[in-house]
Amino acid sequence: MPQAELEYFPHFLNTEKANFLFEKLLKEVSWQQQNIKLFGKEIPQPRLTAFFAEKGISYTYSGLQLKPETFSSEILDLKQQTEEVSGFEFNTCLANLYRDGNDSMGWHADDEQVLGKNPLIASISLGGVRSFQFKHKTNKNLKEKIELQHGSLLIMKGIMQHYWKHQLPKTKKDVSPRINLTFRQIQ
Numbered sequence: 001m002p003q004a005e006l007e008y009f010p011h012f013l014n015t016e017k018a019n020f021l022f023e024k025l026l027k028e029v030s031w032q033q034q035n036i037k038l039f040g041k042e043i044p045q046p047r048l049t050a051f052f053a054e055k056g057i058s059y060t061y062s063g064l065q066l067k068p069e070t071f072s073s074e075i076l077d078l079k080q081q082t083e084e085v086s087g088f089e090f091n092t093c094l095a096n097l098y099r100d101g102n103d104s105m106g107w108h109a110d111d112e113q114v115l116g117k118n119p120l121i122a123s124i125s126l127g128g129v130r131s132f133q134f135k136h137k138t139n140k141n142l143k144e145k146i147e148l149q150h151g152s153l154l155i156m157k158g159i160m161q162h163y164w165k166h167q168l169p170k171t172k173k174d175v176s177p178r179i180n181l182t183f184r185q186i187q
């Protein structure tokens, strides 16, 4: 992929740890269904979310002001492990719960100003395997996808958010619930 910097670690967490974390986060995170404004109409997001941050940080994501919770010990542990692998530091974690194949996230780039010029986004996947797609913003022939495995880590960095969008589409396949954690550094 030109103008993209991606690193993928399919076995970032061993299966036992990934299973444990999936069950624990599914049960203990206070998952919320937020509304988004689409053409002036409020509609519920097709997924559940939660937002964790260091004290004093708030984050507006897709026009939503997210209310931060403090990091739980599990999230803090994952943050540290992710920081070691990436060589970056993070002060926030956005969590997504895709309950089934009807839940999704549409095309976007994580290019908000508060993320800095060339953000590094570290994304951990737990639970059902889902397809994650990329499309180049200007060259319509450039498309890619990757199946994000249980316990995997995907890192997007460099200039990538300027040139590529990504999405997690709905699927008709019978998929089990999936949790995604994205670690970010907010200025």
Ligand SMILES: O=C(O)CCC(=O)C(=O)O
Pocket (backbone or CB within 6 Å): 094, 096, 105, 110, 123, 132, 148, 166, 168, 180, 182
């Ligand atoms: O669920 C995923 O893997 C993608 C999440 C994502 O792109 C985001 O939170 O910005």
Ligand SMILES: [Fe+2]
Pocket (backbone or CB within 6 Å): 108, 109, 110, 166
């Ligand atoms: Fe994203």
